[in-house]
Amino acid sequence: MLHLRMITPHHLTDQVVELIDRTVGTTHLVVLAGAARDPAGDLVLCDVAREAADELLQEMRSLGIDKTGSIAVENIDLSISRRADAAEEEAPGEAADAVVWEQLAESTHEESTLTITYAAFMILATMIAACGVVLDNAVLIVGAMAVGPEFGPLAGICTGLVRRRPRLAWRSFVALAVGFTAAIVATTVFSLVMDFLGLFHEHLLENERPNTSFIWQPDPFSFVVALLAGVAGMLSLTSAKAGALVGVAISVTTVPAAANAAVALSYGDLGQMWGSGIQLALNLGGIILSGTLTLIAWKLLWRTQQNRMIRKPGAPRRPGGGAL
Numbered sequence: 001m002l003h004l005r006m007i008t009p010h011h012l013t014d015q016v017v018e019l020i021d022r023t024v025g026t027t028h029l030v031v032l033a034g035a036a037r038d039p040a041g042d043l044v045l046c047d048v049a050r051e052a053a054d055e056l057l058q059e060m061r062s063l064g065i066d067k068t069g070s071i072a073v074e075n076i077d078l079s080i081s082r083r084a085d086a087a088e089e090e091a092p093g094e095a096a097d098a099v100v101w102e103q104l105a106e107s108t109h110e111e112s113t114l115t116i117t118y119a120a121f122m123i124l125a126t127m128i129a130a131c132g133v134v135l136d137n138a139v140l141i142v143g144a145m146a147v148g149p150e151f152g153p154l155a156g157i158c159t160g161l162v163r164r165r166p167r168l169a170w171r172s173f174v175a176l177a178v179g180f181t182a183a184i185v186a187t188t189v190f191s192l193v194m195d196f197l198g199l200f201h202e203h204l205l206e207n208e209r210p211n212t213s214f215i216w217q218p219d220p221f222s223f224v225v226a227l228l229a230g231v232a233g234m235l236s237l238t239s240a241k242a243g244a245l246v247g248v249a250i251s252v253t254t255v256p257a258a259a260n261a262a263v264a265l266s267y268g269d270l271g272q273m274w275g276s277g278i279q280l281a282l283n284l285g286g287i288i289l290s291g292t293l294t295l296i297a298w299k300l301l302w303r304t305q306q307n308r309m310i311r312k313p314g315a316p317r318r319p320g321g322g323a324l
Contacts, residue, residue, distance in 0.1 A: 001076040001084055002053050002100070006044040006060065007036040007069040016044055019059055025052030025091030027083040041069050047076065047084060049091035051098040054302075073103060099238045099302050101163065107237070108159045111152025112172035119182050121149045122255075126183035127190050129259030134191075134200050136209040141256050148255035150176060151233055154284065158234060158291035162299060176284070180258050187262035195266065202267045215253055215260045216275035218282050222253065226286025233287065234294040254283045 008016045013031065020026050028047040035043040048056055053073070060071055125148035132140030153176040160169025194200040214222075261276035 003074045005072040013042045025049030027087040051091040108156040112156030114175040122179040122183040123186045126187045126259045129256040138211040162295040184262045191266035216272045218279040226283040227290040230287035230290030234291045
């Protein structure tokens with residue numbers, strides 16, 4: 001269940017209440033007339049099943065509530081109520097399969113913004129991976145993959161393309177490009193410092209590395225894994241199962257490829273640097289491609305599900321026959 005808190009102008013409150021009251025999957029409706037001060041208006045509260053939330057939010061925006069008032073959405077971790085159980089039952093589909101597109105866009109916006117924290121995680125993850133490739137240590141590689149925050153901007157690009165929000169897609173692309181550039185530059189300097197201290201040696205990079213040689217030797221499986229990871233990652237975001245993102249993070253060779261490219265650059269090994277660059281491009285491209293296609297398919301599937309939604313008796317209709 002989701003909890004909606006809305007500030008509505010006085011002249012729209014009746015329409016909002018009617019809309020909520022006649023939408024399947026809604027319950028616990030509360031109206032506090034004149035409670036809002038900034039902006040001035042009425043406070044409307046309700047709970048809604050996740051399956052019905054996206055359509056309700058779109059209809060609220062069509063009334064202009066997002067411009068003249070406000071709409072806030074919160075996850076309900078626990079709701080002990082027979083009415084809530086009934087609302088869940090009457091809403092079509094399953095909560096785990098429901099997509100709240102506004103929530104997805106907002107979460108990817110936050111995760112894809114270029115910040116000092118984001119850049120720091122990228123740099124630290126790449127440095128950890130650099131230690132892993134030099135020492136041929138798979139544990140460090142996995143750790144670096146888990147630390148890397150690059151899936152946020154990748155998801156932002158996919159969401160921006162599907163939702164036709166060029167600013168989100170561009171912001172995500174900038175965060176991705178600047179993040180990897182800064183990480184590679186910083187890790188190159190880090191590699192030189194480690195070599196000066198006698199902790200890194202060129203022969204360690206050139207030796208056979210059975211555990212990490214795949215990082216700079218891309219093959220068709222690299223692209224296949226990236227495609228699968230993109231699907232899994234977007235499904236985890238749309239279904240709010242963020243725990244699956246950890247598995248996605250450690251299944252693709254993005255941060256380790258950037259790290260190997262940086263170390264190879266510090267020693268002038270253009271062959272490994274080129275191979276690592278191709279590996280990085282394949283993984284990034286595969287995730288963006290499959291992630292975008294997954295969102296398109298999910299959008300079409302969920303739209304079909306919503307078209308089958310049975311509204312409560314007397315529900316208003318949009319002009320042309322569609323539900324309001």
